Amino acid sequence: MSRALVLDTETTGFDPATGDRVLEVAAVELVNLVPTGRFYHQLIDPEREVPEEATKVHGFTWDMLRDKPKFAEIAPAMLEFLGDDPIVAHNAPFDFGFLDAELKKAGHRPLDRARMVDTLVLAKKRFPGLPNSLDALCRRYGIDNSMRTSHNALLDVQLLAQVYLELMGGKQPGLALAARPVASSASSIQLDAAPVARTPRPIVPSEAEIAAHAAFLGKLKEPLWSALLGEEKPAG
Template identity: 45%
Template structure:
C-alpha cells in the first residue's frame, strides 16, 4: 500500500483570513513516500515564496525568512509536481486538519481539484487513542519511540529554526510506522518461515555426550581439604547425591 507522509511550514495559522493580504501561506512542504509502511527513499521537497511577509515569531520556529523565500518558486509553480507526487495515495500528517486547510487554500487559489477529505490520515488522533492523557505532540512521540536511535537529532528541534517540513515528515514517517506496529510486523515470520520454525520447535533436543578425559585432572585441593570433604559426605548417608554423581 502506498502512502504519503507530509508536513508543511507556513507564515502563520490563518489560511482563510477574511482579508486576503493577511491570509497565511505555505512556505515549505516535505513529503515522504511509504510502501507497506517502509520508506522507499522517494521524497518531494520545496521551499515556496509566500508572496507576503514572514513574522519574526514564525521565523523562530522554522528559520525561513522572507528574504530567503523571495527567491523561491510560488506554490502555483510547484503545484503540478506536488500533485503528481502524491497521486491518489492516503495523505498522512500530524494534526492533519491544519495541513489540509493550507493545502486546500493553495489549491483553491489555483482553481484546482481538492484531494477528498477522507484521504487525510491524522497521526495525532491515532496517538491520542493509543496514549490517552499523554502528550502526543510530534516531539513527545519522537522521544517516546526513542527516534534518536535511528539517527534523528531530536535535540536540534528545540532550538530556533529547529522545525522543517521535510525533516518533520521523515520523523513522522517513523512515528507512523511505530503507531501502526510496523516494526513488530517486520519481525513476524511469513507462512513458510512459520512452518519451518514450528517444526524446529517440535523437534526433540539432542544433547551430545562429552567424551571422558584420557586421564583425570589432578585434585587441586589439599589432603586436609579432601579429608574434611569426605567426612562431610559420610554424614549425608549412603543416598547422598554426591556419592551417586562421583561414582
C-alpha cells in the same frame, strides 16, 4: 502494494483565512509502511511577510524565500507526487486546510479528505491523556530527534514516518531515516529502505513436550488452555 505519503507543511501563521500562506511542503513515499527513498520537497515564496513568531518556529524569513517559486508554480509537480494515495500528517486538518486554500488560489481542486490519515488522532487513541506532539512521540518511541532544533518540513516527515510506523504496530526491517540536506525540488534519495528477507521457522513441539504439557494441565482445575483448544481435561 500499499502506497502512502507522509506530509508536512510550514506556514506564515495559523489560519489561511486571515492571509497566512504555505512556505514549505515536504512528503516522503512509503510502500507497505517502508520508505522507498522517493521524496518531494519545495520551499515556496509566500508572497507576504513572515511574522517574527513564525520565523522563530521554522527559521524562515521572506527575504530567504523571495527567489523561490510561488505555490501556483509548484502545485502540478506536488499533486503528481501525491497521486491518489493516503496522506499521513500530524494534526492533518491543519496541513490539509492550508494546502486546500493554496490549491483553490491556484485553480486546483482541494484534496479529498477521505485520503487524510491524522497521526495525532492515532496517538491520542493509543496514549489518551499523554502529550502527543511529534517530539513527545519521538521520545516515547526512542526515535532520535536531536537534530530537530527548529521545525523543518523535510526533517519532520522523516521523523513522522518512523512515528507512523510505530503507531501502526512496530518497526519494519530497513526503516532507517536520517536527516538529509534540504533539497529545493522533487527528487529521489536512498533512505536505506531495503527490506530484509526472513525465513519462517515454525516451532513444533516433540511428543515428549506434548505429553509433559498434558500432564501439567491434568494438575489444574478446569484449565483455560483445555477450554480454548477444545481439549478434554487430562486424567490426573
